[in-house]
Amino acid sequence: MDAMVxxxxxxxxxQEAMAIAMDMDERVFLMGEDIGVYGGAFQVTGDLxxxxxxxxxxxxxxxxxxGAGVAVGAAVTGMRPIFEFQFSDFATLAMEQIVNQAxxxxxxxxxxxxxxxxxxFPAGSGTGAAAQHSQSLEAWLGHVPGLKVIQPATPHDAKGxxxxxxxxxxxxxxxxxxxxxxxxxxxxEGYYTVPIGKADIRREGRDLTIVATSIMxxxxxxxxxALEAEGIDIEVVDLRTIRPMDKQTVIDSxxxxxxxxxxxxxxxxxxxxxxxxxxxxxxxxxxxxxxxIVRLGGAETPIPYNPELEKAVVPQVPDIIxxxxxxxxxxx
Amino acid sequence: MAGASKxxxxxxxxxxxxxxxxxxxxLKQVLHKMYLIRRFEEGAEECYTRGLIHGTMHLSIGQEASxxxxxxxxxxxxxxxxxxxxxxxxxAKGAEVKRMFAEFFGKTTGYxxxxxxxxxxxxxxxxxxxxxxxVAGGIPxxxxxxxxxxxxxxxxxxxxxxxxxxxxxxxxxxxxxxAAIWKLPVIFVCENNGYGMSTSTARSTAxxxxxxxxxxxxxxxxxxxxNIFSEVAQxxxxxVARARAGEGPTLIESKTYRHRGHSKSDRNRYRTxxxxxxxMSNRDPITLFESELREFGFIDDKGIEAIRSAVAQEIADGIxxxxxxxxxxxxxxxxxxxxxxx
Numbered sequence: 001m002d003a004m005v006x007x008x009x010x011x012x013x014x015q016e017a018m019a020i021a022m023d024m025d026e027r028v029f030l031m032g033e034d035i036g037v038y039g040g041a042f043q044v045t046g047d048l049x050x051x052x053x054x055x056x057x058x059x060x061x062x063x064x065x066x067g068a069g070v071a072v073g074a075a076v077t078g079m080r081p082i083f084e085f086q087f088s089d090f091a092t093l094a095m096e097q098i099v100n101q102a103x104x105x106x107x108x109x110x111x112x113x114x115x116x117x118x119x120x121f122p123a124g125s126g127t128g129a130a131a132q133h134s135q136s137l138e139a140w141l142g143h144v145p146g147l148k149v150i151q152p153a154t155p156h157d158a159k160g161x162x163x164x165x166x167x168x169x170x171x172x173x174x175x176x177x178x179x180x181x182x183x184x185x186x187x188x189e190g191y192y193t194v195p196i197g198k199a200d201i202r203r204e205g206r207d208l209t210i211v212a213t214s215i216m217x218x219x220x221x222x223x224x225x226a227l228e229a230e231g232i233d234i235e236v237v238d239l240r241t242i243r244p245m246d247k248q249t250v251i252d253s254x255x256x257x258x259x260x261x262x263x264x265x266x267x268x269x270x271x272x273x274x275x276x277x278x279x280x281x282x283x284x285x286x287x288x289x290x291x292x293i294v295r296l297g298g299a300e301t302p303i304p305y306n307p308e309l310e311k312a313v314v315p316q317v318p319d320i321i322x323x324x325x326x327x328x329x330x331x332x
Numbered sequence: 333m334a335g336a337s338k339x340x341x342x343x344x345x346x347x348x349x350x351x352x353x354x355x356x357x358x359l360k361q362v363l364h365k366m367y368l369i370r371r372f373e374e375g376a377e378e379c380y381t382r383g384l385i386h387g388t389m390h391l392s393i394g395q396e397a398s399x400x401x402x403x404x405x406x407x408x409x410x411x412x413x414x415x416x417x418x419x420x421x422x423x424a425k426g427a428e429v430k431r432m433f434a435e436f437f438g439k440t441t442g443y444x445x446x447x448x449x450x451x452x453x454x455x456x457x458x459x460x461x462x463x464x465x466x467v468a469g470g471i472p473x474x475x476x477x478x479x480x481x482x483x484x485x486x487x488x489x490x491x492x493x494x495x496x497x498x499x500x501x502x503x504x505x506x507x508x509x510x511a512a513i514w515k516l517p518v519i520f521v522c523e524n525n526g527y528g529m530s531t532s533t534a535r536s537t538a539x540x541x542x543x544x545x546x547x548x549x550x551x552x553x554x555x556x557x558x559n560i561f562s563e564v565a566q567x568x569x570x571x572v573a574r575a576r577a578g579e580g581p582t583l584i585e586s587k588t589y590r591h592r593g594h595s596k597s598d599r600n601r602y603r604t605x606x607x608x609x610x611x612m613s614n615r616d617p618i619t620l621f622e623s624e625l626r627e628f629g630f631i632d633d634k635g636i637e638a639i640r641s642a643v644a645q646e647i648a649d650g651i652x653x654x655x656x657x658x659x660x661x662x663x664x665x666x667x668x669x670x671x672x673x674x
Contacts, residue, residue: 029483055483061513066472066506073476076461077411078484081476096503100466101473108452109462110445111668145669169671 003188011044011181013155014120017162018045018082020191022052025080028166029056031071032084032120033064041086042122042181068094068119072102075117080166087133088121088175095140102171103146114169118162124177124215124265125314131302134310136266138175138213142242142275148172148196149243153217155185157240160194168196177215177265199246201253205235207331208259208324211250211276213239216263216315223320232328242272247279254285259327261294265314268297294327296320347628349566350404356630360639362404362561363625366396366618367643369420372429373592375647376419376436376450380596384655385436389450390417394559394591397617398523399424401556401564402491402586405572411459411477412491413470416451417523417590418463421493426458430650439657446660447668459488467528468494468501471520475507478516478581489575491519491568497528499542508549508583517575519568520583523558529594530602543585551581558588559617562624589615 008016021028030052035045036059049057060067064085071083085091091098102115125134142149148170152158158176165172202217203224212220217238224234237253239245254260260280262273273295280286280293299313344352350359373391380389392399399420403412406425414421422432427443435442435453443453454462461477464470474492481488498504499522511518522542526533539545546553554571556563564586571582589611593600600608625631 027484061506061509063506063510065503066475066510069469069472069503069507070476070479070510073413073461073473073478074480074483075476076473077477077480079480096466096469097472101464101469105462106671107668108444108448109454109456109668110443110447111672112444112454112456113461114671148670169673 008187013159064093068097088123134303164193199249205233258290348562350562397561398558430653433654437654441657468498468503478518496524511581515580546583558586
């Protein structure tokens, strides 16, 4: 019999995954700023401290670098920490430990250790928190061999990928868009994993492929639904993992549709769109392209405070509709 | 570690700490290892000069008593994190010089299979979690290892070695604070050799002694003469006892000096020849320890000569082992980036 499926929010799904991981393995524990009685800045840890105690749900001082290093040290010596950055922006303070230590330790030591570390990064704009609390920095970490970087887009995937991350022997960085935390969706009870490194075709289509990440998956699906009325049949690929990237799923999709658009919230240049586009240009799918590749990404600015401006600097559904309509010209 | 018998201990009642605490055999072993550290680094330096190895290296010649004194009370499964100047810590914690040379030579028999080199030598089986190329990078990691020890109730003590340069990094302060609030079994060991690369502690550090920083984190701050083995070992003993009793961390400042430059690029423009000469001639840690051993009757000239020649042989064998070992196959370049999964 299939596990019972309920509607949970993305935040509840993550919380449930962390509880399951702690129930299954006493080495798993949580660390972060104000994740105990406060419940986390976004209430993702919620009341877990009441169930697991302050020894396993550890409030750290406001010390991102030191805290990240403690998590690295605990991971290489037998524990399985899940570390929460309060905002992904604050991880800039901890880059040393993430990039120089966690990512490289296994390699530098010739395979003598593994670093089974999970880090969670509440990311993205749309909350009115302005330039230092709204960034999408996943491509920074996607550039570092030794790390795995994932961006689950649904409550189902948030739970399954977090459980896959905890089971993974290597450091896994999870970027969670803050606007997704309240989004509800079907989530099976109990333990299951969603594999790291596998994209998902959220909607099949013949006319053009949209490769999207995180919240942009939902915006792309909304755009695709709107364009269906105009006879434009869009395939939406949820990349889910940016390192290691599932190239084959994207290549196969582009070979089928011959048109590619990448939609992501992070700053457009030198990002995931560039990587996906270049990967396609290098692949056998290049010959199948009937139009130039289109990238829709964030503007080349910090995230502004004013709500109108804030919306304007990241792709919105009408932007995707307009760009997709343009790209689909001459399909039939 | 078995100590000296009671009768022997009584006869040594007025001697410095280590001569009361350890057997003659153990103390001779310490001298052996101090020579091993010195000759290993001289050997590595010579191999570099002769073009046999590439890259750079940071030599701890002059700091051997510090590494040995701190590691003396540690058990094999106690852990350390080390620094770019870490060969001494590695040997003191029990590493084999032949596998260290092999790492220098980039060979598959090296501790890191040729992937790490001098700056990343680790010996996890002996509790050395690794040297580190980032100043202060290992300090929070040691606190994490201390957290594991506490959570898993293993009783392990963790030592974090770092230099004076690290005491002005944020990671140092964040790590000491966390170790203190969680009462973790961690010993912070600042080997203050007077210079962070070229910048003296007087120019870089607002406090006179780095141990003074301990007060800010409610832990004992202990200053020792890092060139006197007994002083270092005694401070380490006390800190280990405190850590094992669950009373929390200690900061030990071991004041010492590096005879060599910061790395191979150093032209020694920031200190005088006289200063270097003074430390080499009058405060060399091996010379000091050797004369104490002689004076207190633990060893004679013949015994010292035997240690020196055994070390020379071990170094020569280690270099031969490294030379004869295979280089990694270039097709294995992707190995160890991620954990290989079945």
